[in-house]
Amino acid sequence: MIGVGKIKQYSNVLERPLSKGKQEVSLSAFAFLFSELVQYNQTQVDNIAELERRLEDAGYAVGARVLELFCHREKGNRRETRLLGILSFVHSTIWKVLFGKVADSLEKGTEHEDEYMISEKELLVNRFISIPKDMGAFNCGAFVAGIVRGVLDNAGFPAVVTAHFVPVEGQQRPRTTILIKFAEEVLAREARLG
Amino acid sequence: MAAIYSLYIINKSGGLIFYKDYGSAGRMDTNDSLRVASLWHSMHAISQQLSPIAGCSGVELLEADTFDLHCFQSLTGTKFFVVCEPGTQHMESLLKYIYELYTDFVLKNPFYEMEMPIRCELFDINLAQAVQKERVALLGR
Amino acid sequence: MPTAGPRSGDAIFASVERVNAELFTLTYGATVRQLLTDLEEVEEVNKQLDQMGYNIGIRLIDEFLAKSNISRCVDFKETADVIAKVGLKMFLGVNATVTNWDAEGTCCSIVLEDNPLVDFVELPDTCQGLHYCNILSGVIRGALEMVSMKTEVTWLRDMLRGDDSFELQVKLLKQVPEEYPYKDDE
Numbered sequence: 001m002i003g004v005g006k007i008k009q010y011s012n013v014l015e016r017p018l019s020k021g022k023q024e025v026s027l028s029a030f031a032f033l034f035s036e037l038v039q040y041n042q043t044q045v046d047n048i049a050e051l052e053r054r055l056e057d058a059g060y061a062v063g064a065r066v067l068e069l070f071c072h073r074e075k076g077n078r079r080e081t082r083l084l085g086i087l088s089f090v091h092s093t094i095w096k097v098l099f100g101k102v103a104d105s106l107e108k109g110t111e112h113e114d115e116y117m118i119s120e121k122e123l124l125v126n127r128f129i130s131i132p133k134d135m136g137a138f139n140c141g142a143f144v145a146g147i148v149r150g151v152l153d154n155a156g157f158p159a160v161v162t163a164h165f166v167p168v169e170g171q172q173r174p175r176t177t178i179l180i181k182f183a184e185e186v187l188a189r190e191a192r193l194g
Numbered sequence: 195m196a197a198i199y200s201l202y203i204i205n206k207s208g209g210l211i212f213y214k215d216y217g218s219a220g221r222m223d224t225n226d227s228l229r230v231a232s233l234w235h236s237m238h239a240i241s242q243q244l245s246p247i248a249g250c251s252g253v254e255l256l257e258a259d260t261f262d263l264h265c266f267q268s269l270t271g272t273k274f275f276v277v278c279e280p281g282t283q284h285m286e287s288l289l290k291y292i293y294e295l296y297t298d299f300v301l302k303n304p305f306y307e308m309e310m311p312i313r314c315e316l317f318d319i320n321l322a323q324a325v326q327k328e329r330v331a332l333l334g335r
Numbered sequence: 336m337p338t339a340g341p342r343s344g345d346a347i348f349a350s351v352e353r354v355n356a357e358l359f360t361l362t363y364g365a366t367v368r369q370l371l372t373d374l375e376e377v378e379e380v381n382k383q384l385d386q387m388g389y390n391i392g393i394r395l396i397d398e399f400l401a402k403s404n405i406s407r408c409v410d411f412k413e414t415a416d417v418i419a420k421v422g423l424k425m426f427l428g429v430n431a432t433v434t435n436w437d438a439e440g441t442c443c444s445i446v447l448e449d450n451p452l453v454d455f456v457e458l459p460d461t462c463q464g465l466h467y468c469n470i471l472s473g474v475i476r477g478a479l480e481m482v483s484m485k486t487e488v489t490w491l492r493d494m495l496r497g498d499d500s501f502e503l504q505v506k507l508l509k510q511v512p513e514e515y516p517y518k519d520d521e
Contacts, residue, residue, distance in 0.1 A: 023356035025451055026348065028398055029426040030359045031302045032391045033470075037366050038304035040387060044373060058365040065361055065455070098358045124354070128302035130315040135305070172319060249407075269400050269407060270481045290401070297398035308393065 031128050038129075038140055048138045056146035056161075063150020066094060079155055083182070083190050086155050090148055091118050098147070099124045104175070114187050116180045118148070119166070123176040139163040141176045148178055158183040198288075198325055199261060199277045202227070203296070205309045206271030208235035212312040216325065234275065238265065254286075264289060272296075288324065295320050341405045344424025351402070351425065356451045363452050367467065377464040384466070388473020389480075396478040399425070407482075411507045412436070414484065415443050418475060418505070427451055435504075444491060447501040458495050467495050472503055485509040 041054045071079040074093055080086040091106040095118075109115030123141045131138055141163030149161040160181045165174040200222070203212035210231035215221050222230070238252040256263040262282060265275040266289035274289045274296075299317035300306050306314060366387075370380045399405075403421050408414040419431040429451065435444040452468050466472075472488035479486050485508040492498035 023428070023451060023454075024353040025356045025359045025428055026426050027352040027354050028302070028395070030354050030362065032395050033359065033362060033366070035302050035304040035394075036387050036391050037362065037369075039390065040366070040383075041369070042304070054369070058362075058369055061365040061368055062358075062361040065364075066357075069357070069455075097355055100354060128298050128316065130299065130303055130305065130313075130317070132305050132313065140304070173316075268397055270397055272397070293397070294401045297401050301394040301397055 027124075027127070034125055034140075034143070035128075037143075048135055052138065052142040055140065055142040056149065059143040059146020059148075060150035060153070061146075062143075063147035063152075064154045065150075066098065066147065067151045067154050070094060070097060081156070082193065083157065083186065086152065086157055087116055087118075087180075090151055094147075094151060109179075112181070114182045114184075116182075118178040118180070119175055120178075121168075121171075121175045122173070123163075126176060137165060139165055139176060141178065144176075145178050148180065152180070152182075157186050159186070197279045197282045199279070200227075201276050201292070201321075201325075202231055202234070202274070203312065204231050204235050204273040204275075207309070208232055209309065211310065214321070234263075234265070235273065238267070238273065266290060266293060268293060291324055292321065295324065341421070342403055344421040347402055347421070347425040348428050353428070356428070357454070360451055360454045363470070364456065366470075367465075371462070377462055381464070381466045381469050384469035385473040385476075388470035388475075389477035390473075391470070392474040392477020392479075393481050395426070395474060396481045399478065410440065411484070411510075412440055412443075414479070415445065415505060418478075419445050422475075422478075423447070441507040443505055445503045445505060446492075447503070450494075450501050453495055456495060463496075466490055466493065468493065468501065475503070475505060483511045485511060 037058060038051075038055065041051055041058070045051045045054060067079070070093060074097070080089050087106060091103045095101065095103040103118045103120050105117075105119045107117045107119070109117060123144060125140055125143055129140055131140075145161040145163040149159060152159045152161070160183075162179050164177050164179060166177045167174045199215070199217040201212070201214045201216070202210060205211050208231070210228050213227045213231070215227075241253045242250050252265070252267060254265055256265075257280065260280070261277050262280050262285070263275055263277050264285035265273060266286065267273045272293075274292055276285055276289065278285060295317060296312075299314050299320055300312050303314050303316075306312065367380070367384070370383050371377075374380050374383060399422055402425060403417075405417060405421065408417060415433045419433045423429050423431045423445075427450075430448040432446050432448070433443050434446060436442070450468065452471065456467060458465055458467065468490065472490060476486050476488045487506045487508055489504050489506075490502070491504045492500055492502035494501055
């Protein structure tokens with residue numbers, strides 16, 4: 001091997017030891033990539049709802065993989081089977097590894113039994129993004145909503161997950177709330193488990 | 195008393211993509227600001243040609259009786275300049291900092307189109323703070 | 336206060352805000368997957384990835400200049416060195432070396448010691464023609480174009496295709512002199 005670098009060669013990705021997840025890249029590298037992902041998707045849609053859906057799809061793909069990876073690495077191949085357990089796994093473990101911090105809050109919806117909210121004062125993906133006025137309530141957090149849905153769905157907790165800007169009193173900028181609405185079957189199962 | 199009168203950003207073809215007026219008196223209308231921008235773009239280019247030093251990157255400071263004009267041009271050709279009270283300090287570092295804000299809140303914004311006028315709320319918010327800090331630094335001396 | 340003189344890639348990477356590489360890797364993976372679904376043809380995906388990289392490059396160059404304090408490079412050799420030692424390090428945290436210079440000093444290889452884009456990736460049989468990392472070559476091409484260098488950037492070796500490392504060839508096509516922005520009124 002004309003070894004200029006230190007890369008160990010593995011003929012197959014499966015033979016490589018799983019990374020410990022301590023590697024880092026600059027926030028800028030991620031921000032430029034994410035920005036381009038949004039720009040590309042804008043060229044593929046006719047309206048904002050479609051853009052939201054496509055970003056959510058991209059996030060879903062990330063979420064599905066994150067669940068597998070983290071359950072294996074952080075939890076010794078065990079995953080949560082109860083609603084509150086999986087929610088706190090998303091709010092704490094997933095958030096901490098992906099975004100470097102635990103999410104600001106996890107709350108139960110006050111009006112509906114099947115709704116939960118994860119809120120963040122400033123979502124990492126939105127750090128550098130200003131939404132133009134003509135795009136209304138659009139939130140690039142749709143990507144993060146997709147990640148959450150990807151995790152939940154693949155863990156057996158199907159849900160509708162959406163991202164919303166919520167104004168905060170005394171703050172110039174709104175926070176982002178990821179609204180999780182669980183499927184009926186999930187609530188029914190929880191009720192049975194007691 | 196405001197030390198900074200106004201801030202301009204010109205794209206590499208000389209188009210004014212950002213203008214902010216901080217002065218309370220002598221505000222300019224849109225046409226005037228466009229005129230100043232294109233005038234400065236030309237003068238800056240001419241200064242590069244006239245300079246006896248090869249590889250001169252153009253005027254960095256213009257001192258007049260009633261104002262100073264500090265200019266920073268990135269290697270990519272975007273110009274940032276402030277018009278301020280004569281003798282105002284720290285303008286080079288302010289411009290450098292504004293350049294960094296531009297790389298964060300303008301260039302990383304997927305809804306910003308290159309070379310077009312800058313309409314980014316986060317850029318405005320952070321810029322306002324930067325200019326404010328600069329004022330505070332001046333007041334504190 | 337701005338520091339005088341250029342800063343090293345390590346120093347910049349240590350001082351900037353960083354994120355978990357897996358977020359980056361998986362987001363890139365999701366991007367490639369979208370392109371494969373949208374465009375179907377692998378060759379089209381290669382083109383689109385290169386285009387997306389270019390779009391990033393023309394924006395990212397300003398951050399690179401602002402954070403590195405680098406002034407104009409004297410020649411293409413210095414430019415290639417700066418990409419390898421400072422650019423790749425400050426954004427991706429990876430080390431790279433410049434090698435295989437041609438006699439004219441207009442073509443060289445950048446060999447990556449690590450590549451966060453490809454963690455977890457294995458090309459399926461249907462995607463053997465995919466240049467999975469094509470975004471990176473686009474970034475370099477776009478960034479250099481903004482500082483007046485027209486280049487052609489191609490992958491010579493790709494570990495996903497069974498090679499022993501990642502090697503990018505950067506070829507200087509044309510150095511566009513800075514143009515005086517006026518035409519004579521003739």
